[in-house]
Every structure is written in structure tokens, then in C-alpha cells.
Amino acid sequence: MTTRQDCVVRDRHDPLAPLREQFHLPDGVIYLDGNSLGVRPKATTERMQQVLHDEWGTDLIRSWNTAGWIHLPQRVGNKIARLVGAGENELVVADSTSVNLYKVLSAAARIQRERDPQRRAILSERSNFPTDLYIAESLCKELGWTLRLLEADEVESHLGPEVAVLMLTQVNYRTGRMFDMARLTAAAHAAGVLAVWDLCHSAGAVPVDLKGADADFAIGCGYKYLNGGPGAPAFVWVHPRHADAFSQPLSGWMGHAAPFEFIPHYQPAPGIARYLCGTPPILSMAALECGVDTVLAAEAHGGMAALRAKSVELTELFAQLVEERCAGHGLSVVSPRDAAQRGSQVCLTRSEGGYAIVQALIARGVIGDFRAGDSQMPDILRFGFTPLYTRYVDVWDAVEHLREVMESGEWQRPEFNRRHAVT
Amino acid sequence: MTTRQDCVVRDRHDPLAPLREQFHLPDGVIYLDGNSLGVRPKATTERMQQVLHDEWGTDLIRSWNTAGWIHLPQRVGNKIARLVGAGENELVVADSTSVNLYKVLSAAARIQRERDPQRRAILSERSNFPTDLYIAESLCKELGWTLRLLEADEVESHLGPEVAVLMLTQVNYRTGRMFDMARLTAAAHAAGVLAVWDLCHSAGAVPVDLKGADADFAIGCGYKYLNGGPGAPAFVWVHPRHADAFSQPLSGWMGHAAPFEFIPHYQPAPGIARYLCGTPPILSMAALECGVDTVLAAEAHGGMAALRAKSVELTELFAQLVEERCAGHGLSVVSPRDAAQRGSQVCLTRSEGGYAIVQALIARGVIGDFRAGDSQMPDILRFGFTPLYTRYVDVWDAVEHLREVMESGEWQRPEFNRRHAVT
Known part of the structure; x- marks a missing residue:
């Protein structure tokens, strides 16, 4: 079983880790929504x-x-x-x-x-x-x-x-x-x-x-x-x-x-x-x-191939940890489990409560997003992993938050069902 | 005859003059190109x-x-x-x-x-x-x-x-x-x-x-x-x-x-x-x-009607001063002299040298632009007057620079004929 300490070690040995320094990452946030809006590079302000x-x-x-x-x-x-x-x-x-x-x-x-x-x-x-x-x-x-x-x-x-x-x-x-x-x-x-x-x-x-x-x-x-x-x-x-x-x-x-x-x-x-x-x-x-x-x-560190390798590891880790640590809560991975068929995101689904679960996570600083389904497509809890700034330990912590949100029933609080203009 | 002092007095009595304070206007520049790119409001930086x-x-x-x-x-x-x-x-x-x-x-x-x-x-x-x-x-x-x-x-x-x-x-x-x-x-x-x-x-x-x-x-x-x-x-x-x-x-x-x-x-x-x-x-x-x-x-100062009134005065003044003070240099006003048919700009033409004259003015900090003509349209020396930040004294000074550029023959220097990608 993977532990948090394993993730800390992986980050320590990650040759791409220094690339994270390029970004302004707000305190207390695990940002898994770079597939919707990437975070701000530090250089952008000066430019x-x-x-x-x-x-x-x-x-x-x-x-x-x-x-x-x-x-x-x-x-x-x-x-x-x-x-x-x-x-x-x-x-x-x-x-x-x-x-x-x-x-x-x-x-x-x-x-x-x-x-x-x-x-x-x-x-x-x-x-x-x-x-x-x-x-x-x-x-x-x-x-x-x-x-x-x-x-x-x-x-x-x-x-x-x-x-x-x-x-x-x-x-x-x-x-x-x-x-x-x-x-x-x-x-x-x-x-x-x-x-x-x-x-x-x-x-x-x-x-x-x-x-x-x-x-x-x-x-x-x-x-x-x-x-x-x-x-x-x-x-x-x-x-x-x-x-x-x-x-x-x-x-x-x-x-x-x-x-x-x-x-x-x-x-x-x-x-x-x-x-x-x-x-x-x-x-x-x-x-x-x-x-x-x-x-x-990233070109100095292996370029897109290296970013892709890390991205695959991050998404694989997330899917695996969700399956291991959030079992029994009705969540399932809908992204392909074959990494070759998967981009840099992992999507979960649940028969109900998807929106509220995402809101409960956001309230904890774990930012993903929700995409509603219809008669032909399931609801989606969507998590993007940008290898430039996402750490292995972020993946671990995000899944822990998800586990806590599910185990505590926190997601069922009424405030997490309030709808926003933009989801 | 209008004097520079007249312009200074008009600025002093201009109820719209405080609106200029909203802008960052670079030192040493008389900017008559707001019809191409408006100047930067001070508030924009903070926002x-x-x-x-x-x-x-x-x-x-x-x-x-x-x-x-x-x-x-x-x-x-x-x-x-x-x-x-x-x-x-x-x-x-x-x-x-x-x-x-x-x-x-x-x-x-x-x-x-x-x-x-x-x-x-x-x-x-x-x-x-x-x-x-x-x-x-x-x-x-x-x-x-x-x-x-x-x-x-x-x-x-x-x-x-x-x-x-x-x-x-x-x-x-x-x-x-x-x-x-x-x-x-x-x-x-x-x-x-x-x-x-x-x-x-x-x-x-x-x-x-x-x-x-x-x-x-x-x-x-x-x-x-x-x-x-x-x-x-x-x-x-x-x-x-x-x-x-x-x-x-x-x-x-x-x-x-x-x-x-x-x-x-x-x-x-x-x-x-x-x-x-x-x-x-x-x-x-x-x-x-x-x-x-x-x-x-400007709504607090009469709004678009007040801006228009000042714009008409600025463009009228420019056309009049060019005709008075730059006579004999082959420049003529091609914008309508009836203010009701004229926007917030005044265009001049000259049978030759228009591009170089504009470049010579830019070198002096008087920024307008040039639009080349063809067999059916004359070359245009274009000057825009944004009433929010253009002063009467700017108009006077711009015309003085134009007069000096023409009288000295300065515009005939080879460097003013060098073409840029964007005119």
C-alpha cells in the first residue's frame, strides 16, 4: 500500500519538481483544475x-x-x-x-x-x-x-x-x-x-x-x-x-x-x-x-515526454488511491484505466451527490470541478493533474480529503448543494 | 490670432480638465493617436x-x-x-x-x-x-x-x-x-x-x-x-x-x-x-x-455632449492653427471643416512627404500616424483628439512642432523615411 511518506519521497526524487517554483500557488489549496484554468505563473505579473x-x-x-x-x-x-x-x-x-x-x-x-x-x-x-x-x-x-x-x-x-x-x-x-x-x-x-x-x-x-x-x-x-x-x-x-x-x-x-x-x-x-x-x-x-x-x-528536463511520464504517474496514483482508500462510497473511476488512453485527468462518478462532493472538496481547498450527466452520460467529478505544479503528496492529500468528505457525510450539508452560475 | 497663452487660459477654464488626471501620460509626449490606441488609465494598473x-x-x-x-x-x-x-x-x-x-x-x-x-x-x-x-x-x-x-x-x-x-x-x-x-x-x-x-x-x-x-x-x-x-x-x-x-x-x-x-x-x-x-x-x-x-x-461633467463640445473645439483649433501657422508648406486639411460632419480627428494631406513628416513629429514626441493613399485617395497625416486627456495647449504645441518640422526641412532627413511594420 502506498503511504503519504511514499509520496513525499517521490516528490523529493522528482526531477520535474523545481518547475513548480514557476507558479504562484495559493496557500491551503490543492489545485486539480488546471484542465479548466491553469494557475498563474510568477513571471506573468512582472511581464x-x-x-x-x-x-x-x-x-x-x-x-x-x-x-x-x-x-x-x-x-x-x-x-x-x-x-x-x-x-x-x-x-x-x-x-x-x-x-x-x-x-x-x-x-x-x-x-x-x-x-x-x-x-x-x-x-x-x-x-x-x-x-x-x-x-x-x-x-x-x-x-x-x-x-x-x-x-x-x-x-x-x-x-x-x-x-x-x-x-x-x-x-x-x-x-x-x-x-x-x-x-x-x-x-x-x-x-x-x-x-x-x-x-x-x-x-x-x-x-x-x-x-x-x-x-x-x-x-x-x-x-x-x-x-x-x-x-x-x-x-x-x-x-x-x-x-x-x-x-x-x-x-x-x-x-x-x-x-x-x-x-x-x-x-x-x-x-x-x-x-x-x-x-x-x-x-x-x-x-x-x-x-x-x-x-x-520543461524542455531542459525531458520536455513533454517527461511531463507525460509524470502525468501518467499522478493520474495512476490518484485512481489507485481512490479505489483503495475511498472504497465503499459509491465512487468509481470513469477515465480509462489504461494510461495510453487517458489524458492528464481522472474522472470519478457517483449515482448521486457528485456536485455536492465537489463543493465539499472545494470548501476544503481541493479544487476540482463537476460536469453534470444526462440520460446517456454519467455525472462527472473531474480532477486534472498538471505535472508542472502538482506533487505526488497533493494527490495523496486530495484523496484523503475525499475520503473524509465521504466518511463524515460532510458532502450532504445543504450548503454544498447551492448552485453557481459557473460549475 | 490665437496665442499659446490663449490656449493655456482655455485649459485653465476647461471644466473637463480634471478628467486628464485619470491617465498615465508619458513625459514629453503630445499624444494625438488616441484614435488608434487610447492611453492607459491609471486605474488599469491596480485593477x-x-x-x-x-x-x-x-x-x-x-x-x-x-x-x-x-x-x-x-x-x-x-x-x-x-x-x-x-x-x-x-x-x-x-x-x-x-x-x-x-x-x-x-x-x-x-x-x-x-x-x-x-x-x-x-x-x-x-x-x-x-x-x-x-x-x-x-x-x-x-x-x-x-x-x-x-x-x-x-x-x-x-x-x-x-x-x-x-x-x-x-x-x-x-x-x-x-x-x-x-x-x-x-x-x-x-x-x-x-x-x-x-x-x-x-x-x-x-x-x-x-x-x-x-x-x-x-x-x-x-x-x-x-x-x-x-x-x-x-x-x-x-x-x-x-x-x-x-x-x-x-x-x-x-x-x-x-x-x-x-x-x-x-x-x-x-x-x-x-x-x-x-x-x-x-x-x-x-x-x-x-x-x-x-x-x-465625464457623466459628472456633462457626459458625451460635453466631451463632444471640447472635441469640436480641439479639432477646430488644430485645423485653424495649421492653416494659419503652417501656410505655404503644402499641407491641407482634408477632414470636413464643418464640425457637424467631422469626428474627433483632423487629417492633413500633402502631395509628398506625409510619412516622413509624421515620423519627424513622432521623433519630437508628437504622436499621430500616417495612412498611405492610392490613385483614388490622398496620403493622410492623421491626428486624433481625445477630449478626455488632450489640452488646448497640446494642440498649440503640436502645431508649433509641425511648423518647425516643415520650416526647418527636418522631415527630409533620411531616417524619417525608414518604414516600420506597423504604420
């Missing part, structure tokens, strides 16, 4: 001061040149590219995940309408993150296409001649289940289908090899494992074989070949820059860069 | 510290509820609404101007396709800001519509039965020429055309009365006269008669009726909230709120 005081405050409009604001989407994009197996100048930071998904789905649809107009369906997972489904639903409505939603296991066998686009989130936001990107992409291509990947729960959490997997399009989020801050801008990647093919519909001036020539007709910039749209939010983008840098700091 | 340290840093994910992050798009939107004649809960902050324009143009197009499918043109001004034209061009391509670009004077007479949407920027970014929103909207409606207004150079600069003018849709920018910071999020307003009509294509989860129920099908939120899309960039949005507050602070 924001610099942007506010020197760049915006003093140099003002000149900072577009002198501070390189105009290059931020590419500069930060190139850093993220290193984390997801994309090449230099293939990925930019822009807008939100939802907006970027609209761009790439539109692009994929345009390709397929030229190649094979009979393909008129987007295939996705029923429990994909809702914003992905909403954007796809909207685009399908515009195009007269169909959005087909399947269970994860059914996806591969439904890649047929009527399917235009396969749109998947690599790591499911509810269960943490991870698709094999290379395999699904190959299956999609074999069936003439383009593969669009959402990396929201992958970037900075698991090794991603977009080029190796031969993916077509990818988008992802800056505020989860990339620690970019609340609502940080998102990113978009397009395989070079598609990037110059045509312009996406959100053809704003930042994606123009010569934005500062102010010519009245749109001429898309070469390559991925045409996926930019409006003026980027510099404050949020500067913060994102600090967050990405905290992940790149 | 950003609070967001970084307390909200993100300490309360982390809980701040969506406890700090009200989830309500920021509406809260800041309601503040901007007061500046543009919109009602409570009719305007939200979201995305960029370009993205918001895509939403409202799509919405307007959907309305017209139902009402009168023969209307298949968007009408705009040839010298409208390029991103507006690019977005409209892209949408027209998707819809099989035409984008018709006209000179400002020609617009009204071309509102015919084949026109679906009139898309205008109220104050032209190049010349500062201001359309009469009520008149053009009435003319559009009389012709069965919907009116979409871009308020980028209006919000916080001139009084706007969206409801009074009976406009259909409006969008605008947070980083110019609203002082929201570089690339601050933009805003979008839809007249209540249209807001519930249908969903716009960028149907992200933040515009869903119940985003935190995570249901797989899109149900648009009632009213303007359906114009939200992805997760908003909180850092940039918090900064925007501080900027908007600096404009609302």
Missing part, C-alpha cells in the same frame, strides 16, 4: 507590469513595432508549435477556440466541396465539448450538411464516403479518454475524410505530434495546461498542404497579406497568417506567452 | 494587479463566480451602451471588431434572405476601414452576393431594391468625415435596407444614439477612444427587434442559453447574449472596463 507600464503606458502606439506586438501571434504560436509537433510558422495564436474552430471547419468544408461535393457530413463524438458541437452544428446548417454524433468507439467504423470531416477533441473534457490521433487520422484519410483535432485538453498535457500524425487542422486553448490566464487566446494550426489553399471566412485585416497598406480588397497572407482575423488582445496574449514559457521550461 | 493576484492568482477558477468574470461581457457591455444610445442588456463585449462584424452581417443577411431574397448586395464606402470591407467581401463570396463600394456622397442615392445591407463606419478612419447616422439609417429603411454601423471611431468620441437613429446592428472597438488597451475586446449591439430573431453563425458556448449544462445541441441565449461566442479574454476585458470607466467619468 504584465512591463506591458502596462512600458509598452502600453509609455511607448503607446509605437509598441506595435518597438515591442513587437505585431509579431506576437506568430511568436507565441511558434512556441506552442514546439509542444504539439507543428513546424515553425505553421501555428498562430488568435481569437478563441470556438472562433478558430469555425475557421478550420469552414476551410475543411471548402476543400471537400471542391474535391467531393457528395461528402456532406461532419462526424464527431457525442460527448465532445459542447462549443465544438455548437460551431459544427451552425456550419452544417449553413452548408446544408449533417452533424453526426457518435460514441467514441463508433467513430472509426463510420468514416464513410459521405463524411467530409472528422472533428474530434483528442482528450475528452469529461472522461479524459484520449483518442489515438495518428490512428484516427490515418483511418479518416483512408476514407477520404479530413481530420480536425481540438487540442484543448492536450496542449501542454500530453505529447502531441500533429505532423507525425499527418493531421489536417488543429485548434486549442491557451488557458488550461498552457497557463495563459482566464480566457487566454487560442491557437490554430493548419497543415502546410492546406494552409495556402484558400482564405477562411473570417478574413480580417490581420490575416491580410499587407494589412498596413490598407487596400480595399482582401489578399490573404501566405500560410497560416491568413488565419488571423482582428486586432489581437495584447494583454491577454502577453500573459499567454508567459504561460507557454512555463511548459517550455 | 490588473487585482485580477492577476487575487482573482486569477488566488481564487483561480472560482473567480468565474466570485469575481463575476462570467458577467463581464454584459457588465462592460452595459457601460458602453450608455455611451452609444443603446439600452440595458442590448450590447455585449466580445471578440474583435472583425469577428463581430461577421456576426452582424451574417445576421442581417439571414434576415434579408427571408424577407426579400432578391436583395443580394452590401453597400459600403470605398474608404471604409479595410477589415470591414474584407469581412463583407468574404461573406458576399459565401452568399453569392456583391459588395458595392462607393464614395461617401454616393451612398444614399444607391440604396435600391437590390441592396440588402448598408454597412458604414460612422466616422471614417482616414478623413474623420462623419455620416449622419439617423439620416442614412432612415434612408436605408425607406429603401428596405438594413443598416449596420461600425462605431470604432465614434464610441467615446462623439455622441451616438443607436436607438434614436433606429439602427439595426452596430459593432465597435475598445482600444481607441474607450482606452481599453491594445487589442481590447470589441462590442456588438443588435436592435432588440432583431436580437431574438435567430442565431448568428459563430454559435459558441458562451452564447448558449445554458452554457454550463453542457448539452450537445445549440440553443441560443435570449437577446444579445447569443452574440457571445468563446471564452472571453478576462485580462483584456478587465482592462477595457477601466478604460470605459474613464469615459463614463
